[in-house]
Amino acid sequence: xxxxxxxxxxxxxxxxxxxxxxxxxxxxxxxxxxxxxxxxxxxxxxxxxxxxxxxxxxxxxxxxxxxxxxxxxxxxxxxxxxxxxxxxxxxxxxxxxxxxxxxxxxxxxxxxxxxxxxxxxxxxxxxxxxxxxxxxxxxxxxxxxxxxxxxxxxxxxxxxxxxxxxxxxxxxxxxxxxxxxxxxxxxxxxxxxxxxxxxxxxxxxxxxxxxxxxxxxxxxxxxxxxxxxxxxxxxxxxxxxxxxxxxx
Numbered sequence: 001x002x003x004x005x006x007x008x009x010x011x012x013x014x015x016x017x018x019x020x021x022x023x024x025x026x027x028x029x030x031x032x033x034x035x036x037x038x039x040x041x042x043x044x045x046x047x048x049x050x051x052x053x054x055x056x057x058x059x060x061x062x063x064x065x066x067x068x069x070x071x072x073x074x075x076x077x078x079x080x081x082x083x084x085x086x087x088x089x090x091x092x093x094x095x096x097x098x099x100x101x102x103x104x105x106x107x108x109x110x111x112x113x114x115x116x117x118x119x120x121x122x123x124x125x126x127x128x129x130x131x132x133x134x135x136x137x138x139x140x141x142x143x144x145x146x147x148x149x150x151x152x153x154x155x156x157x158x159x160x161x162x163x164x165x166x167x168x169x170x171x172x173x174x175x176x177x178x179x180x181x182x183x184x185x186x187x188x189x190x191x192x193x194x195x196x197x198x199x200x201x202x203x204x205x206x207x208x209x210x211x212x213x214x215x216x217x218x219x220x221x222x223x224x225x226x227x228x229x230x231x232x233x234x235x236x237x238x239x240x241x242x243x244x245x246x247x248x
Contacts, residue, residue: 041082042232045075049224056220066107072224074100076231084238091127092234095120099227114167121174124192127234128177136180147176151196159203171199178230187233194226 049072055065077096080089098120106113136144151172156165178192179185201215201222209215 039079039083041075041079045072045079045228048072048075049228053220053224062107066104069107070100070104072100073103073227076100076227080231080235084235086238088127088130089235089238091123091130092231095123095127096227096231098123118167118170121170124174124230125170125177128174128181128183131181131183131237133180133182140180143179144176147172147179147196151175151200154200155203158200158208159206161206164203164206168199168203171196183237184233187229187236191226191229191231191233194222194229198223198226 048068052065052068052072055068073096077093077100080096081093083089098116102113102116102120104113105116133140148169149172152165152168155168155171156162159165175189175192175196179189181188183189198219201209201219205212205215205219
């Protein structure tokens with residue numbers, strides 16, 4: 001729950017409009033209540049995503065736990081679809097929906113879950129390529145190379161599996177595209193980096209960290225809050241720019 005409170009305190013959700021000063025017959029709306037009323041999908045996602053991390057360590061029946069796991073990012077998809085009418089927002093909703101499917105399918109079929117995330121990375125790259133940064137500095141280009149080549153190389157070194165390295169090539173491409181887009185790096189590129197770190201811990205659990213408790217503690221919060229930052233960062237940027245291209 002501390003993570004959820006920290007997310008709200010940092011203002012990751014878009015700023016809320018405050019009511020006018022209290023007068024006769026008027027009441028100032030409580031900020032928490034205002035957030036719930038204005039962005040219920042986002043609040044529900046935070047509750048589901050944070051509570052799943054705790055529930056996964058308990059005795060929740062398997063099927064319910066799988067649905068619970070998918071709910072956090074599925075609600076982010078609903079938030080993206082409901083809070084902006086542009087093509088880019090709906091493409092973001094697709095990215096989140098594929099992530100939620102991957103979250104659930106991973107619990108019963110690792111390859112099937114990876115395929116859903118693979119498709120999600122393709123959709124994310126398409127989204128970021130729609131919003132390229134005007135220019136990249138020399139250091140920016142170095143980061144792009146590291147993302148594209150370093151992520152699959154490190155993934156292979158951690159897991160020793162070529163199929164993992166193949167998947168990680170697209171994972172690195174997703175992070176590269178997020179960094180090279182004109183979305184705010186402090187939220188979207190950082191969220192993509194957290195997603196990459198989460199997957200690298202999964203790969204490390206196949207090898208050097210097989211007996212470590214660290215991956216189990218960090219994989220989910222890095223992944224979920226990475227997706228949360230990507231989703232809210234993109235929507236906030238689209239709102240600021242006033243992008244309202246209708247879906248065709």
